Amino acid sequence: MIQQVQNPILEIHDLSVSYDRKPVLWGVDLSIPKGALVGIIGPNGAGKSTLIKSIMGLIPLNGGYVKLFDKDLDDVREKVSYVPQRESVDWDFPASVMDVVLMGRYNKLGLFSRPRKADRDAARFALEQVGMQEFAKRQISQLSGGQQQRVFLARALAQQADIYFMDEPFAGVDAATEKAIIKILKDMSEAGKTVIVVHHDLQSVAKYFDWLIMLNLRLVASGPTDKVFNEKLLEEAYGGKLTLLTEVGQLIKQEKFPGIEK
Amino acid sequence: MNDLIIIATGSLVAISCGLLGCFLILRKMAMVGDAISHAVLPGIVIAFYISGERDSIVMLIGAGLIGILTTFLIEFLHQKGKLQSDASIGVTFTWLFALGVILISYYGRNVDIDQDCVLHGEIAYVPIDLWITEGGTNLGPRVLYVMSFVTLAIIVFIKIGYRGLFFTTFDASYAAAIGISTVLWHYLLMGFVSLATVASFESVGAILVVAFLIVPPASAYLLTNKLPKMLMLSVVFGVLSATGGYYLAKSLDGSIAGAMATVSGLLFALTFFYTRLKANPVTSSSPVLQES
Ligand SMILES: Nc1ncnc2c1ncn2[C@@H]1O[C@H](COP(=O)(O)OP(=O)(O)OP(=O)(O)O)[C@@H](O)[C@H]1O
Ligand SMILES: [Mg+2]
Numbered sequence: 001m002i003q004q005v006q007n008p009i010l011e012i013h014d015l016s017v018s019y020d021r022k023p024v025l026w027g028v029d030l031s032i033p034k035g036a037l038v039g040i041i042g043p044n045g046a047g048k049s050t051l052i053k054s055i056m057g058l059i060p061l062n063g064g065y066v067k068l069f070d071k072d073l074d075d076v077r078e079k080v081s082y083v084p085q086r087e088s089v090d091w092d093f094p095a096s097v098m099d100v101v102l103m104g105r106y107n108k109l110g111l112f113s114r115p116r117k118a119d120r121d122a123a124r125f126a127l128e129q130v131g132m133q134e135f136a137k138r139q140i141s142q143l144s145g146g147q148q149q150r151v152f153l154a155r156a157l158a159q160q161a162d163i164y165f166m167d168e169p170f171a172g173v174d175a176a177t178e179k180a181i182i183k184i185l186k187d188m189s190e191a192g193k194t195v196i197v198v199h200h201d202l203q204s205v206a207k208y209f210d211w212l213i214m215l216n217l218r219l220v221a222s223g224p225t226d227k228v229f230n231e232k233l234l235e236e237a238y239g240g241k242l243t244l245l246t247e248v249g250q251l252i253k254q255e256k257f258p259g260i261e262k
Numbered sequence: 263m264n265d266l267i268i269i270a271t272g273s274l275v276a277i278s279c280g281l282l283g284c285f286l287i288l289r290k291m292a293m294v295g296d297a298i299s300h301a302v303l304p305g306i307v308i309a310f311y312i313s314g315e316r317d318s319i320v321m322l323i324g325a326g327l328i329g330i331l332t333t334f335l336i337e338f339l340h341q342k343g344k345l346q347s348d349a350s351i352g353v354t355f356t357w358l359f360a361l362g363v364i365l366i367s368y369y370g371r372n373v374d375i376d377q378d379c380v381l382h383g384e385i386a387y388v389p390i391d392l393w394i395t396e397g398g399t400n401l402g403p404r405v406l407y408v409m410s411f412v413t414l415a416i417i418v419f420i421k422i423g424y425r426g427l428f429f430t431t432f433d434a435s436y437a438a439a440i441g442i443s444t445v446l447w448h449y450l451l452m453g454f455v456s457l458a459t460v461a462s463f464e465s466v467g468a469i470l471v472v473a474f475l476i477v478p479p480a481s482a483y484l485l486t487n488k489l490p491k492m493l494m495l496s497v498v499f500g501v502l503s504a505t506g507g508y509y510l511a512k513s514l515d516g517s518i519a520g521a522m523a524t525v526s527g528l529l530f531a532l533t534f535f536y537t538r539l540k541a542n543p544v545t546s547s548s549p550v551l552q553e554s
Contacts, residue, residue, distance in 0.1 A: 020344070053435070056435075056438075056439045057438070057439070058435055058438055058439065074441070077440065077441045078440075080439075081439075082435075082436060082439040082440075084433065084435045084436055084439075088433070088435060089432060089433045090288075090290075090432075092487075093288060093431075093432045093489075094288070094483070094486060094487040094488050094489045094491075094492050095428070095432060095487075095488075095489060096488070099428075099489075100432070103429055103432075103433070103436065103437075103440075106425065106429070106440060106442075107440040107441055111425045111426050111429075111442065112422065112425075139487040139488070141487050142487075155436075159440075
């Protein structure tokens with residue numbers, strides 16, 4: 001089930017990606033409406049990170065194209081933000097929390113100018129949003145995993161973009177932080193920003209997201225959560241992992257999820 | 263006076279290598295510095311053969327190009343050839359270095375270039391290798407000019423390129439996502455590492471350069487977790503090694519460059535034990551950081 005939308009904020013057409021000729025994604029064709037809070041789900045190795053990286057232009061495409069705001073990425077970069085998987089950097093790097101959050105300001109500022117007061121204020125505000133204001137001067141090597149994740153999020157927020165791509169922002173954060181972060185994301189989505197999040201926990205999918213992309217090397221589904229979050233499509237995406245599917249089946253029944261009832 | 267010239271030259275080498283070395287070790291590319299310092303050898307010899315003199319710009323450029331070629335080959339073997347990165351480093355630089363050794367032994371018979379000098383340098387000759395203008399004016403030691411110029415260029419590069427280097431080193435994918443060319447910064451850094459290596463080879467030799475590239479930054483890394491401070495400290499460690507090394511060599515009547523590298527190693531050992539000592543009492547009673 002792939003639902004296309006009018007005037008999409010993100011449009012992917014017939015996208016194929018491969019690593020050393022081994023195809024990882026093929027024929028991905030989807031569109032996302034403005035202001036959606038989107039979850040990308042699928043098993044390990046399904047190509048979720050690969051999809052985000054190819055949208056961000058970090059890996060070459062084999063075929064197809066990606067349009068953001070109906071334009072090429074290069075024309076709209078400052079409106080686009082990205083939160084990489086937390087493990088992708090060395091947290092022993094000699095930098096402070098503020099240094100990292102300020103990185104979010106440089107696509108407006110240019111590499112060769114100093115951050116102005118407005119930039120520091122924006123960075124501080126972003127830290128406040130994720131509850132990390134007291135940590136601004138802390139060295140990043142002295143943060144817990146969850147705090148690191150929040151710093152990455154603050155950096156993206158400081159960018160004040162219109163569309164956000166986040167690779168597993170909830171990995172390793174505690175329940176309270178997860179709640180705080182999802183609140184921020186929901187507020188952003190209400191304010192008209194589009195947020196696209198790779199997510200692993202199927203239990204919370206229906207609660208968090210209003211749109212879902214289901215992947216397993218190919219696109220299994222893309223559409224409003226109440227239309228695509230059902231047993232049949234989950235089985236297609238996760239392929240016969242029975243225990244998991246029965247669990248989810250129960251979950252769906254428990255919550256009396258509207259889309260499944262009929 | 264000669265003392266001062268030698269110490270100044272050694273310090274300039276240590277400063278330019280130390281500043282660049284900080285970024286090499288943060289990029290986990292310390293061994294690429296090693297590779298470049300060896301691989302520029304054929305570049306030095308070929309450039310020397312073409313230009314016929316040691317102080318030419320041709321030499322700096324020739325070896326600088328080989329340095330970049332080296333990094334390019336390493337990347338190529340690793341990314342396209344699917345070889346592990348340490349193996350591609352090993353294959354690339356040993357091969358280029360060997361080529362340089364053959365070239366030296368071949369050309370060395372006809373021209374004034376000898377293996378020992380290129381590999382181990384002869385900083386003691388720096389004061390007597392003067393720059394005399396056509397009119398006959400003595401401007402002082404030539405190598406000192408070259409090193410001053412290179413050091414200045416590197417300081418300017420790091421000052422201007424600080425954020426580019428920082429961003430692409432810390433988080434290359436985010437940097438690329440906000441439109442910074444990671445490839446450009448990679449090759450810029452490698453180009454400057456090659457330049458520093460080539461400029462230093464006359465004084466400390468192509469091999470000991472590695473000590474100046476890696477050891478002072480490694481000591482600095484242990485002492486601080488702020489990047490600007492790490493850069494400053496590696497300069498301090500570098501200058502201390504050059505100065506201490508000179509007097510050590512003098513008292514032992516041994517190789518000056520060797521003694522400088524030795525002192526940098528000693529300083530590293532001291533730093534290492536100091537940080538261990540400082541860390542131990544803390545770990546036993548470390549207060550748990552409270553999250554809000
Ligand atoms: N750099 C790479 N080189 C070669 N193959 C890769 C590379 N990165 C990923 N792959 C392969 O591509 C496939 C998709 O990987 P990807 O990282 O996109 O999965 P994912 O859905 O993000 O998984 P996870 O849930 O584990 O994060 C996997 O089979 C993986 O082995
Ligand atoms: Mg992933």
